Amino acid sequence: MRVHIQNHQNDGNPRATLEQWHAAVARAGEKGRGLEISIGQSEADFAAAIGEVNALITSSRVVQNLLPAADAAKLELIFLTHAGVDSLTKGDFIPPGVTLLNNSGAHGAKAAEFALMAVLMLANHMPLFADQQREELWQRKLASALDGRRATIIGIGAIGGAIAQWLKAFGMHVTGVRTSAEPHPHCDRVVANTGLDAVLPETEFLVIVAPSTPQTFQILNRHRISLLPAHAGVVNIGRGELVEQDALLDALDQGALAGAVLDVTTPEPVPPGHRLWKTRNLILTPHMSSGDPLTYIPRSLDIFLDNIAAHRAGRPLPNRVDLARGY
Known part of the structure; x- marks a missing residue:
């Protein structure tokens, strides 16, 4: 499975790094095996990766602004590095057949x-x-x-x-x-x-x-x-x-x-x-209550890998989002 992390440049949240990814994979043991990783910071990085990606780790801003115009034929999962999905309920941003996950539990x-x-x-x-x-x-x-x-x-x-x-x-x-x-x-x-x-x-x-x-x-x-x-x-x-x-x-x-x-x-x-x-x-305070620069991304990646394990095993995904309900 190919995984791509697309950081947003201006959303004010912690950005994921390859070091954090490799640390999460090491913590996950068997759950982290067989995953190919790429990471992007720019629109060009996203465009270069999205065509081969099976799972995308990103924010709702990227989903709204970049995904609709992309050819993401192999995409199966989108994992948001935040819990709120209200902005995604206002349009058809999730491609048919793609499952949306959030990082509920990281905050x-x-x-x-x-x-x-x-x-x-x-x-x-x-x-x-x-x-x-x-x-x-x-x-x-x-x-x-x-x-x-x-x-x-x-x-x-x-x-x-x-x-x-x-x-x-x-x-x-x-x-x-x-x-x-x-x-x-x-x-x-x-x-x-x-x-x-x-x-x-x-x-x-x-x-x-x-x-x-x-x-x-x-x-x-x-x-x-x-x-x-x-x-x-x-x-x-x-x-x-x-x-x-x-x-x-x-x-x-x-x-x-x-x-x-x-x-x-x-x-x-x-x-x-x-x-x-x-x-x-x-x-x-400026919308900062749940953001921890030391733990936010590591915990999010742990949650993502738990969901990957469930996906591979055919089990219900713990962090699956129902956009009709709004969470």
Whole structure:
């Protein structure tokens, strides 16, 4: 099987190297045998390789911008070096008969640590103190520990489950929200998306990490924001489209919510002069919560090789994406 890695030059994510590939193959043992590898950085590299490739490791930007015009007759698998596939649901970018995979599972540890940090920041009023620092205002406000407090996580997949595990370690009561109410080992309870309204009034920390689908678009809308207690905080590391953003910013500016940490926004990047830069009690980060330059690509390659082993054995592929569902 011939594998080609096509790095994107400008997406800001870690780039795969041949050294990382060979290290992953060595870790994989038998699973990594019989694979030919090439790696590209430019459009010319892609054009030279794609005609003979059976499996492509790349980003959705490459799939959207380069693949439609390519002759990829031998292509069987596309493995994305990220989890989100929402941009690929907006067109016919995947050739017929080609299976799409993502790297779900590579982000859990880093994203969960970021979410824990964000919850701790909110619990200790850090957005407020950041505002006061800029205003040269010394005004104390005491904070309580996380033990016994209530968190709700929208999206209990690989990342959401890892976040729940951390929050439980701090003694929190964790409610998970997902498509079905199937129990999760790190949640005290799980409710379906249709039960979200009932749990928001008791939620002190709301963490959003669901995929972007038509069903999750603005799942935190103005009405649901109004259901949260005034002392609640919001963390979004999923997609900006999951939140009715102006409604959230209104609530922060009006003191109807205590704070927020947003790693994803609409739009991205945030342009100069946008109200996001000036909203009170808000910490803003540039979509970096899950990217670990030391582990992101190695873990992604390990996941790819696990899927290759399943493909060769005729087993279901663990990371297969259903574009109709959006994940």
